[in-house]
Amino acid sequence: MKLLKTLSIALSLAAAPLLADPLPSWNPGDAKSRITNFVERVTDPASPDYVTPPARIAVFDNDGTLWAEKPVYFQFLFAMDRLREMAATDPAVLTSDVLRAAAAGDMETVEAAGEAGLLEIVSTTHSSLSVEAFAAEARGWLAEARHTETGMAYDAMIYQPMLELLRYLRDEDFTTWIVSGGGLHFVRAFSEDAYNIPPEQVIGSTGKASYAVIDGAPTVTKDPGVFFLDDKAGKPVAIDARIGRRPILVGGNSDGDFEMLEWATSGDGPRLGLIVHHTDAEREFAYDRDSHVGRLDRGLDEAGARGWLLVDMARDWARVWPGE
Amino acid sequence: MKLLKTLSIALSLAAAPLLADPLPSWNPGDAKSRITNFVERVTDPASPDYVTPPARIAVFDNDGTLWAEKPVYFQFLFAMDRLREMAATDPAVLTSDVLRAAAAGDMETVEAAGEAGLLEIVSTTHSSLSVEAFAAEARGWLAEARHTETGMAYDAMIYQPMLELLRYLRDEDFTTWIVSGGGLHFVRAFSEDAYNIPPEQVIGSTGKASYAVIDGAPTVTKDPGVFFLDDKAGKPVAIDARIGRRPILVGGNSDGDFEMLEWATSGDGPRLGLIVHHTDAEREFAYDRDSHVGRLDRGLDEAGARGWLLVDMARDWARVWPGE
Numbered sequence A, B: 001m002k003l004l005k006t007l008s009i010a011l012s013l014a015a016a017p018l019l020a021d022p023l024p025s026w027n028p029g030d031a032k033s034r035i036t037n038f039v040e041r042v043t044d045p046a047s048p049d050y051v052t053p054p055a056r057i058a059v060f061d062n063d064g065t066l067w068a069e070k071p072v073y074f075q076f077l078f079a080m081d082r083l084r085e086m087a088a089t090d091p092a093v094l095t096s097d098v099l100r101a102a103a104a105g106d107m108e109t110v111e112a113a114g115e116a117g118l119l120e121i122v123s124t125t126h127s128s129l130s131v132e133a134f135a136a137e138a139r140g141w142l143a144e145a146r147h148t149e150t151g152m153a154y155d156a157m158i159y160q161p162m163l164e165l166l167r168y169l170r171d172e173d174f175t176t177w178i179v180s181g182g183g184l185h186f187v188r189a190f191s192e193d194a195y196n197i198p199p200e201q202v203i204g205s206t207g208k209a210s211y212a213v214i215d216g217a218p219t220v221t222k223d224p225g226v227f228f229l230d231d232k233a234g235k236p237v238a239i240d241a242r243i244g245r246r247p248i249l250v251g252g253n254s255d256g257d258f259e260m261l262e263w264a265t266s267g268d269g270p271r272l273g274l275i276v277h278h279t280d281a282e283r284e285f286a287y288d289r290d291s292h293v294g295r296l297d298r299g300l301d302e303a304g305a306r307g308w309l310l311v312d313m314a315r316d317w318a319r320v321w322p323g324e
Helices: A002-019 A030-043 A074-089 A097-103 A107-112 A114-125 A131-144 A160-171 A184-195 A234-242 A255-265 A298-306 B002-019 B030-043 B074-089 B097-103 B107-112 B114-125 B131-144 B160-171 B184-195 B234-242 B255-265 B298-306
Strands: A057-060 A175-183 A202-214 A217-228 A249-252 A272-279 A309-312 B057-060 B175-183 B202-214 B217-228 B249-252 B272-277 B309-312
Touching: A030 A160, A030 A272, A030 A309, A057 A160, A074 A097, A074 A114, A074 A131, A097 A107, A097 A114, A107 A114, A114 A217, A131 A184, A131 A217, A160 A175, A160 A249, A175 A184, A175 A234, A184 A202, A202 A234, A202 B234, A202 B255, A217 B234, A217 B255, A234 A255, A234 B202, A234 B217, A249 A255, A255 A272, A255 A298, A255 B202, A255 B217, A272 A298, A298 A309, B030 B160, B030 B272, B030 B309, B057 B160, B074 B097, B074 B114, B074 B131, B097 B107, B097 B114, B107 B114, B114 B217, B131 B184, B131 B217, B160 B175, B160 B249, B175 B184, B175 B234, B184 B202, B202 B234, B234 B255, B249 B255, B255 B272, B255 B298, B272 B298, B298 B309
Parallel strands: A057 A175, A057 A249, A175 A202, A249 A272, A272 A309, B057 B175, B057 B249, B175 B202, B249 B272, B272 B309
Antiparallel strands: A202 A217, B202 B217
């Protein structure tokens, strides 16, 4: 009897991980079922849709997909704070009207300068320092800065259901990648702590960079100027260059993710495209077609016909933040 | 007695992998000892030099380090063959003097055009097709083409001692990467079969690329023009962008690898820099300071003072090719 009891405990312990819900923060329903069904199909060696582990590539946008992006991309808030700090030390860094406006908090002028203005602010605040010094700056800011509406640290405004999805996929031998329009070095400053995604699995926009021995120290320096914008049609190009395989699972939230969704889900075999739809004004934010950040218009129109899963935050997520 | 015998067999089987020589094609001596000592130091949890598996990044140049590069980079031979083939179908592709000279086999004119000429030949033959179509072209060429001196397939001219080193490192939980001046998509066409290095761990030079839906098929296309040259000071920049960690082991063979050796071996903690020195005119080729490909001059002068390991092919390698 004792042996039988021991055996029975051992068996139930062994079975526990299989029975536990891998996505406890996802409400029961179509979204959750489609995700788990997909994962079961591609990981079951007996399934006609079986995919070998090396080809289990899952990619996710960051802003609005893994963490929040309202009222504006958090990286831009970092750039604005850093610009003010730089200007306080040396006003000579403010070499243009848009930089002077940004440092003075004149957002109307900044907005009027459009994308070129934003890129100038980001480039100015993200260059002329080593990659290590930049990472330290970004980490320092994340440790101190707080979101004006929620009062939360920015790297706490990550989505618990997506954290569970990332972990579930990795437990099932997927490799999880970030494919962000945000800056490569900025996202890397928190991706490992926040998402358990290592630096080599972060794809992002990049500024120019150079190598030199500076004061005896071999150094990679972030230089002014944009090298590659990892957005829209840039995303499939970057995924090809960095990963070299077409992902089988893609998550995004805006039309900036349309092309990578289109490209990845058009490959042979089983594919899952997923769009986080921000429908939850109470717990997070509600926006889509008319938003200045994370605009979702074409994706909203075409998701159904293309078989992409629209995740309704208000309906499909039992909670939003890890701290809840 | 029977139990004891079973136990004894089981123990010897378990111990076998520890006792087997992981580098059988390396002759006993300083080079082999320095490699195995380094690996033992960084993998022994009790060692002050212990490095956790995620930080065990090893990077290797390709041409002249993992496979041969004489009489000229194999990728250039592919480009020349492909140019002739393209010109036979449509002579209009020959839009410049250097392209016409290359198609006619006039190597003097091609050489006189220098690096710009080479890049034009490579760009012309490596663009205006999808990344998948290009991979098929490169694989088709590798399957058919033979080296004029050895008569071997090009992807058979890989170095057995380096294959053993790659495998040894992976067995010890290193991640192995290629950092090649050659083209990303060209190297990927054989890196998995030849070296067991997957596409996401290949870093190389890249041409421009774009994404579009072509005849209904979402497609990443290789376009004319150079996007990034992964050579010399470009190598540390690319390693930072792609891996985001400073490697602890670097292998190269030419001054094109100098900067990545310098950068990686200057990091904190244990580091190993390794240069394959082509000293073996009998079994492979002998060249260094005066060679047009794989020129090794500054590296040869400074390796000693910088503590980099100069691997003497003639002395340190028991065999060169896998087929021997």
